[in-house]
Amino acid sequence: MSFDYDLFVIGGGSGGVRAARISAGHGARVALAEEYRMGGTCVIRGCVPKKLMVFASTAPAAIEEARAYGWSADAGQFDWPGFRGKLDAELDRLEAIYRKGQENAGVKVFDQRATVSGPHEVTLADGTKITTKHILVAVGGRPFVPEFPGCDLVMTSNDIFKLDILPQRILIVGGGYIACEFACILNGLGVQVTQYNRSPLLRGFDGEARDLIVDQMQANGVDIHTHVVITEIEKTENCLKVTCGDGREDEFDAVLYATGRTPNTEGLGLETAGVELGERGEVMVDEWSQTNVPSIFAVGDVTDRINLTPVAIREGHAFADTVFGANARPSDHELVASAVFTQPEFGTVGITEEEAEERGNAEVYVSSFRPMRSSFAGSDARVLMKLIVCRETRCVLGCHIVAPEAGELIQMVGIAVKMGATKEQFDATCAVHPTMGEELVTMRNPVRHY
Structure with missing residues (x-):
């Protein structure tokens, strides 16, 4: 049977655009439909604008700290319209980069909604029907608001x-x-x-x-x-x-x-095509991101596995390599590091202390202190460094950091934890002084055993 495309991707977010671009690079004929803006939740209404707002919101505290260090400084008033104008321009710039990346790879982009109308067919909002050998659903999720008066x-x-x-x-x-x-x-x-x-x-x-x-x-x-x-x-x-x-x-x-957020599958036509959905509307997939309908796959938040942008990107890349690149590999969801951009910031990878207590056979190493920078400025802010260690293998099973720039720290620690580094290998690493991170390699005695 002849198809219009080898792959049709529904959704122009991080997972969808990566899968489309890599698949096209492997020689596939690829099309992608996005009903809103290229870049998806992360670029347009999630990680990127949020992080820029984080940067803006930390300025008053930084200025207060500057005064403690001898500077004469005043934050003044925050100009939200001015900031929002720059934010909108930056999102426009990023969206253009995403779109250009698809065009350069040879992906045909349809700026309209697409729904699944069969195992090998999608229907565009204008009524056009397109046949395709494979369908990839990458429509992400949407915010959930419960029903109540008001x-x-x-x-x-x-x-x-x-x-x-x-x-x-x-x-x-x-x-x-x-x-x-x-x-x-x-x-x-x-x-x-x-x-x-x-x-x-x-x-x-x-x-x-x-x-x-x-x-x-x-x-x-x-x-x-x-x-x-x-x-x-x-x-x-x-x-x-x-x-x-x-x-x-x-x-x-x-x-x-x-x-919370819910998978964005409502009205997508997946049930008509026979695709199995979970209780929350998530697309049920196996380790290869394949649904129960062999020609239909799904990646990213719509599958409700690990709802993080880098995970969606890796799932999309693994799909493309498997289906079109003769390099079959499942998505790896083990030991995924993440950051929460609260103030203070939080970085985490691996199991929590609560999980360690339930499993047993674990040691917990903790250091909580006022860092030099905050202490000198007269702040009561504290940081926390925690390692969860298996007593038998000595492998570090989890790391949790509450500190300024914890996301940057946990990215590096995540490499060691993913490699299976032991507590003794952490200890054998010479400290970088004076830093907060040196605590990760100088904690000698566990504070709790399970």
């Missing part, structure tokens, strides 16, 4: 970058890393931030690291309330009135919901 009045993380003005008072609902990151960002930009969640913040992360981050967020001015559930939001003349299940009421200028 839920239509809230923002999500998709909206925050498009605000005309910053609110004076904002309520952030959620306790995951996205909610905590935006709480820190907006607090740093001068917004009065309150955060509600039905359970403790940053669940699933190492408990000791999580507690330090939450304590520091509160010390920095974020008003955190847990075990709170919103039952209604009402728009008044001047604000949003929020009512909770415990009877509390409060008023805010804006409410941001960051209560």
Whole structure:
């Protein structure tokens, strides 16, 4: 059977564009459809604009520290419209790079929605039907907002970058890393931030690291309330009135919901094609990113495996090499390092202490201290370095860092952990002094055993 294309990719985010470009490089005839903007969640409404906002939000603290070091400095007022204009221009630049990369690779790009209409067929929004030997679904996820009276009045993380003005008072609902990151960002930009969640913040992360981050967020001015559930939001003349299940009421200028994300498969036609979906709408795939329909694959957040941009990129690359590059390799989801851009920053790889306690046969090494830079400036900020070590093999099974630039540190540590480095190999590495990171190679005695 003759097909219009060898591969049709639905979704122009990180995983989709990598798969399309590499597949085309292997000689495949490739097309890609994106209904919004090239670059997906990460580039357009996620990692990139968020990190730029992180940089902006840390300026006041840096200036305060500068005064402690002898500088005469004043932050002045934050110019949100000016910043947003530069942010929009930067996203336009990045989107153009993504689009140019596809064009240079020979990928045909359709700027419209595509749905699956069969194992070897997609339908564009304009009604055009296209046949293809393989389909790759890479449509990512979308923010989830529960149904309740007034839920239509809230923002999500998709909206925050498009605000005309910053609110004076904002309520952030959620306790995951996205909610905590935006709480820190907006607090740093001068917004009065309150955060509600039905359970403790940053669940699933190492408990000791999580507690330090939450304590520091509160010390920095974020008003955190847990075990709170919103039952209604009402728009008044001047604000949003929020009512909770415990009877509390409060008023805010804006409410941001960051209560998780859901795979973006609704209305995509996958069920019609016979593709198996999970309870949350995620595309069920095997280690090769292949669905139960042999011609249809999926990568990235839509599969709800590890919802991180670098993971989606690696999944897309592995798919292309396997299907078109004669280099079959599954996606590797073991020991993936990640960072949470709260203030303080958090880097993590491997198992948590809670998981170590459940498994047993582990040692925990911890160093928590006021770093030289903060101490001299009179700040009470602390950092945390933690290693989880297998007592039998001596391999480092996990590392958790709460510190400035923790993301940069965990990238390097992640290499050693991925290689199976032992605690003794960490110890044999000479310290770089004076740094925070030297603590990772100077912790001699475990503080807890399991």
